[in-house]
Amino acid sequence: MGKHTLGIIGYGFMGRWHACNIREKLPRLHVKGVYDIRQEALDKAYEDGLYTYSSLKELLDDDEVDLVTIAVPNNFHRELSIECLKAGKNVICEKPVTLNSSELIDIIDTAEKTGKLFSIHHNRRWDKDYCIVKNILEQNIIGEPYFIESRVQGSRRSMHGWRGHKENGGGMVLDWGVHLIDQILNLIPSPVISVDAHLFSVFSNEVDDNIKIVIRFENKVSAVLEMATNCFVNHPRWHISCKEGTAVINNWECDGKMVILNTDAVMKWGDDIVYTKAGPTRTMAPRPSYTLKELPLPEVTSDWSEYYINIIDVLDGKADLIVKPDQVLRVMKVIDLIFEVDRVGHGLPCYI
Numbered sequence: 054m055g056k057h058t059l060g061i062i063g064y065g066f067m068g069r070w071h072a073c074n075i076r077e078k079l080p081r082l083h084v085k086g087v088y089d090i091r092q093e094a095l096d097k098a099y100e101d102g103l104y105t106y107s108s109l110k111e112l113l114d115d116d117e118v119d120l121v122t123i124a125v126p127n128n129f130h131r132e133l134s135i136e137c138l139k140a141g142k143n144v145i146c147e148k149p150v151t152l153n154s155s156e157l158i159d160i161i162d163t164a165e166k167t168g169k170l171f172s173i174h175h176n177r178r179w180d181k182d183y184c185i186v187k188n189i190l191e192q193n194i195i196g197e198p199y200f201i202e203s204r205v206q207g208s209r210r211s212m213h214g215w216r217g218h219k220e221n222g223g224g225m226v227l228d229w230g231v232h233l234i235d236q237i238l239n240l241i242p243s244p245v246i247s248v249d250a251h252l253f254s255v256f257s258n259e260v261d262d263n264i265k266i267v268i269r270f271e272n273k274v275s276a277v278l279e280m281a282t283n284c285f286v287n288h289p290r291w292h293i294s295c296k297e298g299t300a301v302i303n304n305w306e307c308d309g310k311m312v313i314l315n316t317d318a319v320m321k322w323g324d325d326i327v328y329t330k331a332g333p334t335r336t337m338a339p340r341p342s343y344t345l346k347e348l349p350l351p352e353v354t355s356d357w358s359e360y361y362i363n364i365i366d367v368l369d370g371k372a373d374l375i376v377k378p379d380q381v382l383r384v385m386k387v388i389d390l391i392f393e394v395d396r397v398g399h400g401l402p403c404y405i
Contacts, residue, residue: 056081056082056083057081057082057083057119057120057365057368058082058083058084058085058117058118058119058120059075059082059083059084059085059118059120059121059122060085060086060087060088060106060112060115060118060120060121060122060142061084061086061087061088061103061121061122061124062087062088062089062109062112062121062122062123062124062125062133062137063089063094063123063124063125063147064087064089064091064094064095064097064098064124065089065094065124065125065214067124067147068087068089068094068122068124068125069097069098069101071084071122071124071174072084072087072098072101072103073101074357074358075358075361078356078358079358079361079362079365081365082120082361082365084103085103085104085115085117085118086098086103086104086105086106086112086115086118087103087104087105087106088105088106088108088109088111088112109133109136113136113137113140113142114140118142119142119143119368120142120143120144120145120170120364120368121137121142121143121144121145122144122145122146122147122174123137123144123145123146123147124147125147126215126221126222127149127151127152127215127221127222127223127227128152128220128221128222130146130147130149130150130151130152130156130160131151131152131156131157131159131160133146134146134150134160134163134171135159135160135163138160138163138164138167138169138171139163139167141167141169142169143169143170143171143364143368144164144169144170144171144172145172145173145174145364146160146171146172146173146174147173147174148173148174148175148231148232148235148381149222149227149228149231149385149388150173150381150385151385152222152227153385153388153389154382154385154386154388154389157378157381157382157385158382160378161378161379161382164378170364170367170368170374171378172364172374172376172377172378173376173378173381174360174376175232175235175360175376175381176357176360177232177235177236178235178236178239178360178375178376179355179356179357179359179360180236180305180355181305181307181353181355182290182291182302182305182307183236184353184355185302185307185309185350185351185353186201186240186291186293186300186302187239187240188351188353189293189300189311189350189351190240190293190295192351194298194300194311194348194351195293195295195296195297195298195299195300195311195313196295196296196297196298197295197296198241198274198293198294198295199273199274199275199294199295199296200274200275200276200277200293200294201237201240201241201274201275201276201277201291201292201293201294202276202277202279202288202289202291202292202293203233203236203237203276203277203278203279203290203291204278204279204280204281204287204288204289204290204291205229205233205279205280205281205290206279206280206281206284206287206288207281207282207284208282208283208284208285209282210255210256210262210282210283211256211257211262211282212224212225212228212257212260212262212282216228216260217257217259217260218259218260219259219260223259223260224252224257224259224260224261224262225252225260225261225262225263225264225280225282226250226252226261226264226388226391226392227388228280229280230264230266230278230280230388230391231384231388233266233278233280234266234268234278234384234387234388235380235381235384237268237276237278238380238383238384238387239380241270241272241274241276243270243271243272243274244270244271244404244405245268245269245270245271245383245387245403245404245405246269246270246271246402246403246404247268247269247400247401247402247403248266248267248268248269248387248390248391248394248400248401248403249266249267249394249399249400249401250264250265250266250267250391250394250395250400251264251265251266252264252391252395255282255283256282256283261395262282262283263280263281263282263283264279264280264281265277265278265279266278266279266391267400268387271404287304289301289302289303289304289309290302290303290304290305291309297313297314298311298312298313298314299311299312300312300350302350307350309350310347310348310349310350311347311348311349311350312345312346312347312348313345313346313348314344314345314346315343315344315345315346318341318343318344320341320343320344322338327339360375360376363375363376383405386405387403387405390403390405
Protein backbone atom coordinates (compact mmCIF):
# COMPACT_ATOMS: atom_id res chain seq x y z
CA MET A 54 0.00 0.00 0.00
CA GLY A 55 1.67 3.19 -1.20
CA LYS A 56 2.01 6.26 0.98
CA HIS A 57 1.67 9.68 -0.57
CA THR A 58 2.71 13.12 0.63
CA LEU A 59 0.52 16.21 0.42
CA GLY A 60 1.38 19.89 0.33
CA ILE A 61 -1.33 22.51 0.84
CA ILE A 62 -1.45 25.92 -0.79
CA GLY A 63 -3.59 28.25 1.30
CA TYR A 64 -4.12 27.69 5.04
CA GLY A 65 -7.38 29.47 5.73
CA PHE A 66 -10.47 27.66 6.96
CA MET A 67 -10.62 25.06 4.19
CA GLY A 68 -6.86 24.52 3.97
CA ARG A 69 -6.73 23.77 7.67
CA TRP A 70 -9.85 21.60 7.35
CA HIS A 71 -8.09 19.48 4.72
CA ALA A 72 -5.00 19.09 6.91
CA CYS A 73 -6.89 18.20 10.10
CA ASN A 74 -9.25 15.69 8.51
CA ILE A 75 -6.53 13.94 6.53
CA ARG A 76 -4.27 13.62 9.56
CA GLU A 77 -7.15 12.27 11.64
CA LYS A 78 -8.64 9.81 9.16
CA LEU A 79 -6.18 8.95 6.38
CA PRO A 80 -2.87 7.39 7.48
CA ARG A 81 -2.10 6.53 3.83
CA LEU A 82 -1.67 10.24 3.09
CA HIS A 83 1.01 12.28 4.87
CA VAL A 84 0.39 16.03 5.15
CA LYS A 85 3.86 17.52 5.11
CA GLY A 86 3.56 21.27 4.79
CA VAL A 87 1.86 24.48 3.80
CA TYR A 88 2.54 27.49 1.64
CA ASP A 89 0.58 30.70 2.15
CA ILE A 90 1.35 34.33 1.35
CA ARG A 91 0.09 35.34 4.82
CA GLN A 92 2.50 35.02 7.72
CA GLU A 93 -0.33 34.51 10.21
CA ALA A 94 -1.47 31.47 8.21
CA LEU A 95 2.06 30.04 8.18
CA ASP A 96 2.31 30.63 11.92
CA LYS A 97 -0.89 28.66 12.41
CA ALA A 98 0.39 25.82 10.23
CA TYR A 99 3.61 25.73 12.26
CA GLU A 100 1.59 25.55 15.48
CA ASP A 101 -0.27 22.62 13.94
CA GLY A 102 3.02 20.78 13.45
CA LEU A 103 3.34 21.31 9.70
CA TYR A 104 6.36 22.38 7.71
CA THR A 105 6.02 25.91 6.32
CA TYR A 106 7.39 26.61 2.86
CA SER A 107 8.98 30.00 2.32
CA SER A 108 7.84 30.15 -1.30
CA LEU A 109 5.73 28.34 -3.85
CA LYS A 110 8.93 27.33 -5.60
CA GLU A 111 10.18 25.59 -2.47
CA LEU A 112 7.01 23.54 -2.28
CA LEU A 113 7.08 22.64 -5.98
CA ASP A 114 10.78 21.69 -5.74
CA ASP A 115 10.05 19.28 -2.88
CA ASP A 116 10.32 15.85 -4.50
CA GLU A 117 8.69 14.22 -1.48
CA VAL A 118 5.40 15.99 -2.25
CA ASP A 119 3.48 14.23 -5.01
CA LEU A 120 0.05 15.75 -4.35
CA VAL A 121 -0.97 19.38 -3.84
CA THR A 122 -4.30 20.70 -2.58
CA ILE A 123 -5.12 24.27 -3.60
CA ALA A 124 -7.34 26.12 -1.12
CA VAL A 125 -7.03 29.79 -2.01
CA PRO A 126 -9.54 32.35 -3.36
CA ASN A 127 -11.13 31.26 -6.64
CA ASN A 128 -9.45 33.77 -8.93
CA PHE A 129 -6.06 32.11 -8.29
CA HIS A 130 -7.18 28.52 -9.03
CA ARG A 131 -6.34 28.44 -12.74
CA GLU A 132 -2.86 29.92 -12.41
CA LEU A 133 -1.82 27.78 -9.43
CA SER A 134 -3.29 24.54 -10.80
CA ILE A 135 -1.40 24.92 -14.07
CA GLU A 136 1.85 25.80 -12.31
CA CYS A 137 1.60 22.80 -9.99
CA LEU A 138 0.77 20.41 -12.85
CA LYS A 139 3.70 21.67 -14.90
CA ALA A 140 5.94 21.09 -11.86
CA GLY A 141 4.96 17.41 -11.93
CA LYS A 142 2.50 17.47 -9.04
CA ASN A 143 -0.89 15.78 -8.90
CA VAL A 144 -3.45 18.44 -8.05
CA ILE A 145 -6.67 18.77 -6.09
CA CYS A 146 -8.38 22.14 -6.41
CA GLU A 147 -11.06 23.52 -4.14
CA LYS A 148 -14.36 24.50 -5.68
CA PRO A 149 -15.38 26.40 -7.66
CA VAL A 150 -12.50 25.09 -9.70
CA THR A 151 -12.36 28.27 -11.80
CA LEU A 152 -14.38 31.38 -12.55
CA ASN A 153 -15.61 30.00 -15.88
CA SER A 154 -15.40 26.97 -18.17
CA SER A 155 -12.65 28.47 -20.36
CA GLU A 156 -10.25 28.63 -17.42
CA LEU A 157 -11.02 25.01 -16.55
CA ILE A 158 -10.34 23.89 -20.12
CA ASP A 159 -6.85 25.42 -19.78
CA ILE A 160 -6.22 23.32 -16.66
CA ILE A 161 -7.60 20.14 -18.22
CA ASP A 162 -5.36 20.61 -21.27
CA THR A 163 -2.34 21.01 -18.98
CA ALA A 164 -3.25 17.90 -16.97
CA GLU A 165 -3.53 15.86 -20.17
CA LYS A 166 -0.17 17.12 -21.45
CA THR A 167 1.62 16.43 -18.15
CA GLY A 168 -0.14 13.13 -17.45
CA LYS A 169 -0.82 14.15 -13.87
CA LEU A 170 -3.99 13.64 -11.86
CA PHE A 171 -6.31 16.63 -11.58
CA SER A 172 -9.52 16.63 -9.54
CA ILE A 173 -11.84 19.07 -7.83
CA HIS A 174 -12.84 18.81 -4.18
CA HIS A 175 -16.59 18.36 -4.65
CA ASN A 176 -16.97 16.96 -1.15
CA ARG A 177 -20.72 17.44 -1.09
CA ARG A 178 -21.17 14.38 -3.27
CA TRP A 179 -20.70 12.63 0.09
CA ASP A 180 -23.28 14.67 2.03
CA LYS A 181 -25.70 12.29 3.71
CA ASP A 182 -28.82 14.07 2.40
CA TYR A 183 -27.55 13.89 -1.18
CA CYS A 184 -26.54 10.24 -0.80
CA ILE A 185 -30.06 9.43 0.42
CA VAL A 186 -31.59 11.06 -2.65
CA LYS A 187 -29.12 9.24 -4.89
CA ASN A 188 -30.08 5.93 -3.26
CA ILE A 189 -33.82 6.61 -3.68
CA LEU A 190 -33.41 7.31 -7.40
CA GLU A 191 -30.91 4.53 -8.13
CA GLN A 192 -33.06 1.94 -6.34
CA ASN A 193 -36.21 3.26 -8.05
CA ILE A 194 -37.97 3.21 -4.67
CA ILE A 195 -40.66 5.73 -5.62
CA GLY A 196 -40.45 5.50 -9.41
CA GLU A 197 -39.04 7.81 -12.04
CA PRO A 198 -38.41 11.41 -10.98
CA TYR A 199 -39.91 14.33 -12.84
CA PHE A 200 -39.48 17.28 -10.46
CA ILE A 201 -36.66 17.81 -7.95
CA GLU A 202 -36.32 20.73 -5.56
CA SER A 203 -33.00 21.28 -3.78
CA ARG A 204 -32.49 24.17 -1.39
CA VAL A 205 -30.05 25.59 1.15
CA GLN A 206 -31.44 28.53 3.08
CA GLY A 207 -30.15 30.73 5.84
CA SER A 208 -30.79 34.14 7.37
CA ARG A 209 -27.33 35.61 7.89
CA ARG A 210 -27.88 38.23 5.16
CA SER A 211 -24.24 38.30 4.18
CA MET A 212 -21.56 36.51 2.15
CA HIS A 213 -18.55 35.72 4.36
CA GLY A 214 -14.95 36.50 3.36
CA TRP A 215 -14.01 36.08 -0.32
CA ARG A 216 -17.63 35.12 -1.04
CA GLY A 217 -18.59 38.79 -0.88
CA HIS A 218 -16.02 40.01 -3.42
CA LYS A 219 -16.57 39.79 -7.19
CA GLU A 220 -12.81 39.90 -7.90
CA ASN A 221 -12.31 36.70 -5.89
CA GLY A 222 -15.14 34.88 -7.64
CA GLY A 223 -17.59 35.40 -4.84
CA GLY A 224 -21.36 35.18 -4.89
CA MET A 225 -23.89 32.46 -4.23
CA VAL A 226 -23.67 30.88 -7.70
CA LEU A 227 -19.98 30.12 -7.25
CA ASP A 228 -20.32 29.27 -3.55
CA TRP A 229 -23.28 26.97 -2.89
CA GLY A 230 -24.56 27.02 -6.45
CA VAL A 231 -21.63 25.02 -7.76
CA HIS A 232 -22.38 22.29 -5.18
CA LEU A 233 -26.09 22.02 -5.90
CA ILE A 234 -25.54 22.07 -9.66
CA ASP A 235 -22.88 19.36 -9.37
CA GLN A 236 -25.27 17.25 -7.28
CA ILE A 237 -28.22 17.57 -9.66
CA LEU A 238 -26.12 16.87 -12.77
CA ASN A 239 -24.83 13.70 -11.15
CA LEU A 240 -28.34 12.63 -10.13
CA ILE A 241 -29.86 13.05 -13.60
CA PRO A 242 -27.89 11.33 -16.43
CA SER A 243 -29.39 13.40 -19.22
CA PRO A 244 -28.28 16.50 -21.14
CA VAL A 245 -29.38 19.92 -19.87
CA ILE A 246 -31.60 21.54 -22.51
CA SER A 247 -32.58 24.81 -20.80
CA VAL A 248 -31.52 27.01 -17.92
CA ASP A 249 -33.25 29.92 -16.23
CA ALA A 250 -31.98 31.83 -13.23
CA HIS A 251 -32.99 34.65 -10.95
CA LEU A 252 -29.97 36.21 -9.24
CA PHE A 253 -30.54 38.83 -6.56
CA SER A 254 -28.04 41.06 -4.78
CA VAL A 255 -30.21 41.90 -1.80
CA PHE A 256 -27.53 42.78 0.76
CA SER A 257 -24.37 42.82 -1.36
CA ASN A 258 -23.07 45.61 -3.56
CA GLU A 259 -20.88 43.22 -5.58
CA VAL A 260 -22.25 39.69 -5.82
CA ASP A 261 -25.43 37.60 -5.95
CA ASP A 262 -26.60 36.53 -2.48
CA ASN A 263 -30.11 35.07 -3.06
CA ILE A 264 -30.74 32.93 -6.14
CA LYS A 265 -33.10 30.50 -7.85
CA ILE A 266 -32.06 28.30 -10.77
CA VAL A 267 -34.35 26.21 -12.96
CA ILE A 268 -32.78 23.40 -15.01
CA ARG A 269 -34.63 21.21 -17.52
CA PHE A 270 -33.14 17.97 -18.76
CA GLU A 271 -33.70 16.21 -22.07
CA ASN A 272 -35.41 13.30 -20.28
CA LYS A 273 -38.07 15.80 -19.09
CA VAL A 274 -36.88 15.99 -15.48
CA SER A 275 -36.92 19.54 -14.11
CA ALA A 276 -35.03 20.86 -11.10
CA VAL A 277 -35.35 23.97 -8.98
CA LEU A 278 -32.25 24.97 -7.01
CA GLU A 279 -32.54 27.71 -4.43
CA MET A 280 -29.89 29.32 -2.24
CA ALA A 281 -30.90 32.09 0.14
CA THR A 282 -29.32 34.23 2.84
CA ASN A 283 -32.55 35.99 3.83
CA CYS A 284 -34.97 33.14 4.56
CA PHE A 285 -36.69 32.88 7.94
CA VAL A 286 -39.09 30.01 7.13
CA ASN A 287 -37.20 27.29 5.31
CA HIS A 288 -38.46 24.89 2.68
CA PRO A 289 -37.22 21.28 2.93
CA ARG A 290 -33.64 20.61 1.91
CA TRP A 291 -35.00 18.21 -0.76
CA HIS A 292 -38.47 17.58 -2.20
CA ILE A 293 -38.51 14.80 -4.80
CA SER A 294 -41.59 14.18 -6.98
CA CYS A 295 -41.58 10.76 -8.66
CA LYS A 296 -44.25 8.88 -10.58
CA GLU A 297 -44.94 6.43 -7.74
CA GLY A 298 -44.42 8.63 -4.70
CA THR A 299 -42.85 11.61 -2.98
CA ALA A 300 -39.74 11.96 -0.84
CA VAL A 301 -38.86 14.81 1.48
CA ILE A 302 -35.66 15.51 3.42
CA ASN A 303 -36.26 18.41 5.75
CA ASN A 304 -32.76 19.36 6.87
CA TRP A 305 -29.10 18.35 7.14
CA GLU A 306 -30.03 16.06 10.02
CA CYS A 307 -31.94 14.12 7.32
CA ASP A 308 -35.31 14.11 9.02
CA GLY A 309 -37.86 13.15 6.42
CA LYS A 310 -39.89 10.39 4.81
CA MET A 311 -41.16 8.82 1.61
CA VAL A 312 -44.87 8.44 0.86
CA ILE A 313 -46.24 6.00 -1.73
CA LEU A 314 -49.65 4.59 -2.60
CA ASN A 315 -50.93 1.76 -0.43
CA THR A 316 -51.63 -0.85 -3.10
CA ASP A 317 -53.65 -2.92 -0.60
CA ALA A 318 -56.20 -0.15 -0.20
CA VAL A 319 -59.19 -0.13 -2.54
CA MET A 320 -60.53 3.28 -3.47
CA LYS A 321 -62.35 4.83 -6.37
CA TRP A 322 -62.56 8.56 -6.86
CA GLY A 323 -66.08 9.87 -7.28
CA ASP A 324 -67.18 12.87 -9.32
CA ASP A 325 -68.61 14.68 -6.31
CA ILE A 326 -67.25 18.08 -5.48
CA VAL A 327 -65.27 18.11 -2.24
CA TYR A 328 -65.67 21.15 -0.01
CA THR A 329 -62.50 22.28 1.74
CA LYS A 330 -61.48 25.33 3.77
CA ALA A 331 -60.35 26.81 0.46
CA GLY A 332 -63.69 26.14 -1.18
CA PRO A 333 -65.00 23.47 -3.58
CA THR A 334 -62.59 21.32 -5.60
CA ARG A 335 -62.29 18.02 -7.39
CA THR A 336 -58.68 18.04 -8.57
CA MET A 337 -57.19 18.98 -5.20
CA ALA A 338 -59.46 16.85 -3.06
CA PRO A 339 -57.44 15.36 -0.16
CA ARG A 340 -56.58 11.69 -0.55
CA PRO A 341 -57.75 9.49 2.35
CA SER A 342 -54.85 8.57 4.62
CA TYR A 343 -55.55 4.83 4.39
CA THR A 344 -54.65 4.93 0.67
CA LEU A 345 -51.08 6.02 1.48
CA LYS A 346 -48.08 4.26 2.95
CA GLU A 347 -45.26 6.07 4.71
CA LEU A 348 -41.73 4.70 4.38
CA PRO A 349 -38.56 5.72 6.22
CA LEU A 350 -35.73 7.22 4.25
CA PRO A 351 -33.06 4.67 3.28
CA GLU A 352 -30.07 4.32 5.59
CA VAL A 353 -26.79 5.41 4.05
CA THR A 354 -23.26 5.91 5.35
CA SER A 355 -20.93 8.49 3.87
CA ASP A 356 -17.99 10.63 4.87
CA TRP A 357 -16.15 13.43 3.11
CA SER A 358 -12.88 11.54 3.65
CA GLU A 359 -14.04 9.11 0.95
CA TYR A 360 -13.03 11.76 -1.59
CA TYR A 361 -9.36 11.48 -0.56
CA ILE A 362 -9.59 7.70 -0.27
CA ASN A 363 -10.55 7.67 -3.94
CA ILE A 364 -7.68 10.01 -4.84
CA ILE A 365 -5.16 7.73 -3.10
CA ASP A 366 -6.62 4.65 -4.78
CA VAL A 367 -6.39 6.34 -8.17
CA LEU A 368 -2.73 7.25 -7.56
CA ASP A 369 -2.11 3.62 -6.59
CA GLY A 370 -3.80 2.38 -9.77
CA LYS A 371 -6.66 0.72 -7.87
CA ALA A 372 -9.66 2.87 -8.84
CA ASP A 373 -11.13 5.28 -11.33
CA LEU A 374 -11.47 8.94 -10.44
CA ILE A 375 -14.88 9.78 -8.95
CA VAL A 376 -14.83 13.57 -9.38
CA LYS A 377 -13.73 13.85 -12.99
CA PRO A 378 -12.69 17.14 -14.63
CA ASP A 379 -15.08 16.64 -17.55
CA GLN A 380 -18.00 16.33 -15.11
CA VAL A 381 -17.03 19.59 -13.47
CA LEU A 382 -16.54 21.21 -16.88
CA ARG A 383 -20.22 20.47 -17.51
CA VAL A 384 -21.05 22.19 -14.20
CA MET A 385 -19.02 25.23 -15.19
CA LYS A 386 -20.74 25.44 -18.59
CA VAL A 387 -24.09 25.54 -16.80
CA ILE A 388 -22.72 28.28 -14.53
CA ASP A 389 -21.53 30.26 -17.56
CA LEU A 390 -25.06 30.05 -18.90
CA ILE A 391 -26.56 31.14 -15.57
CA PHE A 392 -24.56 34.36 -15.67
CA GLU A 393 -25.56 34.87 -19.30
CA VAL A 394 -29.23 34.32 -18.40
CA ASP A 395 -28.88 36.95 -15.68
CA ARG A 396 -27.32 39.34 -18.20
CA VAL A 397 -30.00 38.98 -20.89
CA GLY A 398 -32.90 38.67 -18.46
CA HIS A 399 -34.53 35.42 -19.59
CA GLY A 400 -33.98 31.66 -19.77
CA LEU A 401 -31.87 30.17 -22.55
CA PRO A 402 -31.88 26.86 -24.44
CA CYS A 403 -28.73 24.78 -24.44
CA TYR A 404 -27.38 21.27 -24.81
CA ILE A 405 -24.86 20.56 -22.05
